[in-house]
Amino acid sequence: MADPYSTLGVAKSASEAEIKSAYRKLAKELHPDRNKDNPKAAERFSDVTKAYDLLSDKAKRAQFDRGEIDGDGNPAMPFGYGGGGGFRGDPRGQGGFSGFGNDGADFGDIFEGLFGGRGGGGPFGGFGGRSAPPPKGANIPYRLPVSFIDAATQAPQRITLADGGTIDLKLPAGVETGTQMRLAGKGQPGPGGNGDAIVTITVKDHPFFVRDGANIRLDLPVTLAEAVKGAKVKVPTVDGPVMLSIPAGSSSGKLMRLKGKGFGQKGGGRGDQLVRLMVDLPADDAALVKLLGEWSDPRDVRADLGV
Structure with a gap:
């Protein structure tokens, strides 16, 4: 895999928060559910997930920064292996080390003798130390x-x-x-x-619940009579319906709170459900028109708007 920093589009010095933010942005953009007709987006989603998996693990990130593992989390090959030099091919076979004449030779021992033994000393530092553990x-x-x-x-x-x-x-x-x-x-x-x-x-997403951090918002339709006189009405929550008391004289837009009916929080407890009352008036109701014809509201309800 390519450099995980490049895959997420962050600098090598990026903080954990910056890495997490970059991943979330890319994950939402590339998620397969949003790109059903774009297989390349699914591939990119997999790449950014693997990159975040590596960089979000402090130990793995440190190993990658030191060159001990590659972008897939596998141990990095020592210099020269698989290239054009004398280390080409299987070092136990007929590659550049064929002159030793022993197909079963332990090259870990050879490197220890050349480069200072298991202590990792000598001009090549830790190259002669213990071999890396087998990859998962x-x-x-x-x-x-x-x-x-x-x-x-x-x-x-x-x-x-x-x-x-x-x-x-x-x-x-x-x-x-x-x-x-x-x-x-x-x-x-x-x-x-x-x-x-x-x-x-x-x-x-949900048909009528909307998430707001740890809280849940719900617009609740109520009748004019319920808003004017007050009432007890059944309200849906994620835990099942509950009864809510609507105060008499409630206006459309009034916000009411159901404690502990929101999302679980990392610090413990749950958020709330915020219920906004929405007065639902019937269309072309002759009886309502007749009733209001005998009543008028003397208030200037738009005075605060300067009109």
């Missing part, structure tokens, strides 16, 4: 669409893995589109063990 298998990316209500209530989600197995996930508090969950050891097998599964979550 590749990570496998997954996309998990989650309903608005499930995200708000952190309902368990079941995901099917590439090997056909299933696993139940507990959504984290504050989950949103772009949130990633790592399933250790659920990736591709490799010499050093299995890679991980990286699950990227997409929270679906």
Whole structure:
């Protein structure tokens, strides 16, 4: 894979927040659900996810910056291997080291003798030290669409893995589109063990709930009689319907709060549901017109607007 910094479009000195911000922007832009007819966008989405996976891991980022691993998280090849010099091909076979005459030679021992042993001394520094551990298998990316209500209530989600197995996930508090969950050891097998599964979550929109940070907003239609006289009405929430008392004389636009009916928060607790009353008047209601014909409002309700 290319340089993960270039893939995310950030400088090598970028902070964790800058890296996260760049990933979120690209993930939303390239998400396959928004680019169903553009396979290249899906490829780019996979690339930026892998790049973020590496750079968001402090240990892996440090290894990459030191040149110990490549952009895919695999150990970097020592200089000269696979190139045009004497290290070409398999060093145990008939490549540039054929003059040693021993196909079974341990070249780790040879390098130790030449470059200062396991202490990593000598003119080539750590090159003669212990060999890098065998690489783990590749990570496998997954996309998990989650309903608005499930995200708000952190309902368990079941995901099917590439090997056909299933696993139940507990959504984290504050989950949103772009949130990633790592399933250790659920990736591709490799010499050093299995890679991980990286699950990227997409929270679906809802027909009438709207997210506002940890809060949820809802426009609630009420009749003129309910607004004028006051009433108790049933209101939908992500936890199920509840009863709400509407004060007499409520105007359209009045905001009411249902505590603890919003999204889970990382610091604990939940946000609120903010209910905005919307007075819904009937069209061409003769009885209502007749009633209001006998009543007038002496107030100047637009006085504050200067008109």
